[in-house]
Amino acid sequence: MLPRYLREPAERRTPVAYAGYKSTGLRAPLRTPVDLPHRLTEITGPVLGEDMVTAADADLTLRQGGEAQGQRIIVYGRVLDSDGRPVPHALVEIWQANAAGRYRHVVDNWPAPLDPHFDGLGRVVTDDLGRYEFTTIKPGAYPWGNHHNAWRPAHIHFSLFGQAFTQRLVTQMYFPDDPLFGQDPIFNSMPTTARHRAVSRFDLERSQPNWALAFQWDIVLRGQDQTPFETDDDGDVA
Amino acid sequence: MSADRLPPQVLAADESNDRRQGTPRRGTGFLTEPFRLGTTPSSTVGPYLAIGLTWPDGPDVVAEGTPGAIWLRGRVFDGNGDLVPDGMIETWQADPDGRFAHPDDPRGAVTTPGFRGVGRSHTVPGGEYAVRTLKPGRVPDGEGGLQAPHVDVSVFARGLLDRLVTRIYFADEAAANAEDAVLRSLPDDASRATLIAQPSADGYVLDIHLQGCTAKGMDETVFFAV
Ligand SMILES: [Fe+2]
Numbered sequence: 001m002l003p004r005y006l007r008e009p010a011e012r013r014t015p016v017a018y019a020g021y022k023s024t025g026l027r028a029p030l031r032t033p034v035d036l037p038h039r040l041t042e043i044t045g046p047v048l049g050e051d052m053v054t055a056a057d058a059d060l061t062l063r064q065g066g067e068a069q070g071q072r073i074i075v076y077g078r079v080l081d082s083d084g085r086p087v088p089h090a091l092v093e094i095w096q097a098n099a100a101g102r103y104r105h106v107v108d109n110w111p112a113p114l115d116p117h118f119d120g121l122g123r124v125v126t127d128d129l130g131r132y133e134f135t136t137i138k139p140g141a142y143p144w145g146n147h148h149n150a151w152r153p154a155h156i157h158f159s160l161f162g163q164a165f166t167q168r169l170v171t172q173m174y175f176p177d178d179p180l181f182g183q184d185p186i187f188n189s190m191p192t193t194a195r196h197r198a199v200s201r202f203d204l205e206r207s208q209p210n211w212a213l214a215f216q217w218d219i220v221l222r223g224q225d226q227t228p229f230e231t232d233d234d235g236d237v238a
Numbered sequence: 239m240s241a242d243r244l245p246p247q248v249l250a251a252d253e254s255n256d257r258r259q260g261t262p263r264r265g266t267g268f269l270t271e272p273f274r275l276g277t278t279p280s281s282t283v284g285p286y287l288a289i290g291l292t293w294p295d296g297p298d299v300v301a302e303g304t305p306g307a308i309w310l311r312g313r314v315f316d317g318n319g320d321l322v323p324d325g326m327i328e329t330w331q332a333d334p335d336g337r338f339a340h341p342d343d344p345r346g347a348v349t350t351p352g353f354r355g356v357g358r359s360h361t362v363p364g365g366e367y368a369v370r371t372l373k374p375g376r377v378p379d380g381e382g383g384l385q386a387p388h389v390d391v392s393v394f395a396r397g398l399l400d401r402l403v404t405r406i407y408f409a410d411e412a413a414a415n416a417e418d419a420v421l422r423s424l425p426d427d428a429s430r431a432t433l434i435a436q437p438s439a440d441g442y443v444l445d446i447h448l449q450g451c452t453a454k455g456m457d458e459t460v461f462f463a464v
Contacts (some may be wrong), residue, residue: 028336
């Protein structure tokens with residue numbers, strides 16, 4: 001039996017284009033996408049595991065022989081599919097601004113300091129139960145040119161492959177109760193019914209005394225459709 | 239507080255205008271649909287994706303020196319017909335035998351040594367992507383036939399709030415392309431042409447147009463909902 005993956009209804013997904021986010025204007029396609037039935041190419045996907053990461057990739061606070069500036073935090077959670085099943089052994093890639101809201105990237109030139117001990121890159125592989133954990137610095141907010149006095153709420157970029165091409169997800173994790181949510185078109189492009197799923201939860205219990213605050217965030221990838229289709233041995237689907 | 243001091247908005251509140259008319263006040267107590275967690279909504283990669291999404295061997299679906307290796311190349315354009323210099327594409331495909339490097343392929347694992355199936359290429363600096371790979375074989379289409387050789391492609395960029403999905407087919411597979419269920423489902427040859435890579439000096443080339451640009455005679459690439 002080959003799996004098929006659930007299609008989330010459009011009203012619960014982030015649209016590719018959003019009027020308030022100016023860069024979508026010339027980039028988001030204007031034509032309606034064509035439905036692609038899930039065949040072998042779509043229900044398989046890159047299997048990327050331990051050889052993609054080193055132990056040091058889970059801790060973003062210790063780079064170039066020193067400690068990063070800022071509020072030390074633990075970001076942890078589980079990667080699940082929409083049936084609640086853990087997604088084990090899956091690559092999780094993150095990137096983020098430093099405590100001052102500056103990215104170590106040639107295009108980011110707003111006047112905030114770089115941190116010699118922070119490069120903003122993290123990678124882990126989920127464990128048998130789909131769990132992941134990073135130690136990092138709480139990113140700062142940063143300005144951008146989308147509209148007058150536009151600021152991005154603090155966020156961490158996440159990229160996941162899951163176990164199939166259909167499950168590929170790139171998104172951003174936010175922090176609770178950020179006062180910048182209201183004016184941010186990227187946050188508000190997410191449907192109101194789904195927005196809360198992009199916001200992490202402060203977790204006092206997992207915070208480490210005298211060391212780090214903790215934020216918990218579970219990531220849910222598309223699960224399998226309930227009605228798998230039949231296949232015979234040569235992979236020809238009946 | 240006496241009733242005559244209550245505002246009209248309070249006095250007028252009763253159950254005559256609520257939204258559950260004609261439906262039971264409470265559910266039946268039984269789940270009528272499978273329980274599901276809502277999926278995490280996607281977002282844009284933004285302009286700084288290179289920090290987190292760079293692999294030193296990103297473009298290597300197969301390693302340098304692999305016999306039969308080809309380059310898949312192309313440029314990514316926006317709706318002005320300008321190059322997109324800060325995007326990224328990922329490719330996923332079968333090996334030359336039509337098998338995937340994945341446990342859900344029911345016919346068994348990939349038979350080509352060193353073939354990982356996935357490629358990743360940023361479009362910096364010139365808006366061009368490039369992956370070194372092997373031309374895929376044909377893959378069952380689930381309806382008793384075979385699909386034409388193809389590569390699934392995800393496109394990511396600032397200004398795209400979700401990834402775009404498209405496919406690369408090959409111009410020198412005309413017979414296979416003619417019977418491919420996905421290509422046949424497209425409305426016309428102009429749409430199909432946006433997915434068909436042309437032979438080049440070291441492999442194949444296919445440009446991706448996020449939007450069409452009439453002034454420059456560019457058609458929007460066909461994108462898929464998966
Ligand atoms: Fe960002």
